[in-house]
Amino acid sequence: MPHRRSISAFDIIGPIMVGPSSSHTAGAVRLGQVGRAVLGVQPKEALIGLHGSFAETGRGHGTDRALVAGLLGMDTHDPRIRDSLDIAREKGMRVAFEKVDLGEDAHPNSARLHLKAWGREVVIEGASVGGGVVEITQIQGFPVRFSGKYDTLIVVAEDRPGTINIVTGLMLDHRVNVAFLRVGRKQRGGDAIMVYETDDHIPEELVEALEDFHWVRWVRHVPPIMG
Amino acid sequence: MIESIAEMVDLAENQGLPLHEIALRAEMQHSGRKREELRERMRERLETMRESVEHGLAEPVMSLSGLSGGNAHRLWNWLSEPGCEPITGPILSRAVARAMAVNEVNAGMGCIVATPTAGSAGILPGVLLTLQEMRGFSDEQLVDALFTAAGIGGVIFRRASVSGAAGGCQAETGSAAAMAAGAAVELLGGAPRQSAHAVAMTLKNMLGLVCDPVAGLVEIPCVKRNAAGAAQCFIAVDLALAGVESVIPADEVIDAMGAIGRRMDERFKETARGGLAATPTGRRLARLIWEEKRED
Numbered sequence: 001m002p003h004r005r006s007i008s009a010f011d012i013i014g015p016i017m018v019g020p021s022s023s024h025t026a027g028a029v030r031l032g033q034v035g036r037a038v039l040g041v042q043p044k045e046a047l048i049g050l051h052g053s054f055a056e057t058g059r060g061h062g063t064d065r066a067l068v069a070g071l072l073g074m075d076t077h078d079p080r081i082r083d084s085l086d087i088a089r090e091k092g093m094r095v096a097f098e099k100v101d102l103g104e105d106a107h108p109n110s111a112r113l114h115l116k117a118w119g120r121e122v123v124i125e126g127a128s129v130g131g132g133v134v135e136i137t138q139i140q141g142f143p144v145r146f147s148g149k150y151d152t153l154i155v156v157a158e159d160r161p162g163t164i165n166i167v168t169g170l171m172l173d174h175r176v177n178v179a180f181l182r183v184g185r186k187q188r189g190g191d192a193i194m195v196y197e198t199d200d201h202i203p204e205e206l207v208e209a210l211e212d213f214h215w216v217r218w219v220r221h222v223p224p225i226m227g
Numbered sequence: 228m229i230e231s232i233a234e235m236v237d238l239a240e241n242q243g244l245p246l247h248e249i250a251l252r253a254e255m256q257h258s259g260r261k262r263e264e265l266r267e268r269m270r271e272r273l274e275t276m277r278e279s280v281e282h283g284l285a286e287p288v289m290s291l292s293g294l295s296g297g298n299a300h301r302l303w304n305w306l307s308e309p310g311c312e313p314i315t316g317p318i319l320s321r322a323v324a325r326a327m328a329v330n331e332v333n334a335g336m337g338c339i340v341a342t343p344t345a346g347s348a349g350i351l352p353g354v355l356l357t358l359q360e361m362r363g364f365s366d367e368q369l370v371d372a373l374f375t376a377a378g379i380g381g382v383i384f385r386r387a388s389v390s391g392a393a394g395g396c397q398a399e400t401g402s403a404a405a406m407a408a409g410a411a412v413e414l415l416g417g418a419p420r421q422s423a424h425a426v427a428m429t430l431k432n433m434l435g436l437v438c439d440p441v442a443g444l445v446e447i448p449c450v451k452r453n454a455a456g457a458a459q460c461f462i463a464v465d466l467a468l469a470g471v472e473s474v475i476p477a478d479e480v481i482d483a484m485g486a487i488g489r490r491m492d493e494r495f496k497e498t499a500r501g502g503l504a505a506t507p508t509g510r511r512l513a514r515l516i517w518e519e520k521r522e523d
Contacts, residue, residue, distance in 0.1 A: 107393070130388055
């Protein structure tokens with residue numbers, strides 16, 4: 001599938017990373033980083049589902065260690081990646097792996113992260129599409145599509161008119177420019193998800209302001225993951 | 228966003244600019260960052276490339292699995308023996324040693340620059356650092372070359388794929404070799420159009436190459452496929468500089484690579500279920516490694 005999304009020169013010449021595989025190691029680190037950011041804290045429990053080539057050859061590429069390294073907040077060139085399973089154990093993160101089938105349409109290098117900590121729970125699916133570039137495809141069952149390369153604001157809210165206006169109004173107040181916006185929902189009459197990828201840093205006050213609206217279920221700011 | 232090699236060449240010819248300048252300007256526009264900041268980031272990558280080459284040549288680097296390693300050092304030592312005359316000549320043989328060095332460091336979970344992927348990370352440093360050694364190019368010229376390579380790789384990423392799991396080894400080492408060829412032609416004084424022909428000819432010669440890593444590890448045959456990628460690159464570079472053209476334009480070759488990759492059987496796309504991975508020896512090694520792991 002051709003990728004029309006923006007790709008930087010440093011995605012092609014890069015990332016600087018610990019081997020052995022950009023898709024199975026570096027991309028996996030980044031999926032873990034996004035999972036950690038969406039949960040908002042370091043997971044206490046992580047059930048990691050591996051799909052396709054991730055399940056078939058992931059072990060040899062250190063995909064398991066790489067995903068956990070990302071969950072621990074390590075970057076793609078962190079020499080501790082190879083020891084991440086031990087480090088997770090020391091830090092009290094319980095990790096389990098399973099083989100999953102995310103369907104025919106799922107990219108062969110896909111993972112599902114089911115993360116829990118302090119009463120929070122997140123299920124996130126994403127793919128490592130090559131050269132360390134990732135694409136998040138699902139959050140809490142909502143279809144999404146974002147790369148983690150931008151400041152990203154995720155808002156799950158009641159599906160009602162005017163919500164986008166309010167969010168973009170707040171962004172205008174904080175001089176945050178939206179690069180990409182995607183909206184999705186599971187069905188009519190339920191909650192909807194908005195994913196804003198922005199050119200500018202999303203300030204904490206903006207997130208806090210949104211959390212005060214009664215129609216907002218939850219908000220999360222995912223800072224850009226770069227390598 | 229540059230969508231085709233033809234567009235890159237047109238932009239370069241119409242403005243009388245080299246390809247690296249087109250690629251750098253596209254990146255400035257895309258990122259909103261300044262020229263010097265982008266060049267500094269690229270210098271950092273060149274430095275990591277150099278470190279990974281030196282590491283892999285200076286000592287035998289073994290992979291984590293123990294399945295492979297030490298061959299870049301072995302080749303380098305042989306090349307350093309007095310009177311050694313490698314059949315491939317001094318330039319290709321040294322590029323091959325450097326390319327293998329990076330991939331051995333990668334298999335040892337050492338630090339490398341994925342160009343465009345980790346499995347194909349040896350080809351660009353192998354080619355560029357050897358041209359620097361043998362032809363005296365400066366670091367700044369190599370940084371230029373990396374931007375050209377990035378521009379070419381970006382087009383391949385958008386039109387086809389650079390992932391072995393999605394498109395086989397042709398998408399990884401094929402893309403890396405094509406990127407290196409386009410960049411090397413420019414470095415050696417070729418016109419933008421000649422770079423495009425080098426991209427096309429390199430990729431043409433690597434179409435259909437499957438991704439069949441033994442035990443699913445980026446080792447066998449990946450390390451030697453990087454050596455082959457450097458050779459394919461240099462063949463196309465000489466052809467292009469001599470004025471030989473590819474009848475099929477680069478963009479169509481890239482599209483063909485993408486189409487072949489999509490239709491390629493899953494067994495040949497990094498699942499370790501076909502090709503060399505499925506040979507008796509491949510299976511035996513896989514059993515050996517994973518049984519040992521379970522005992523750990």
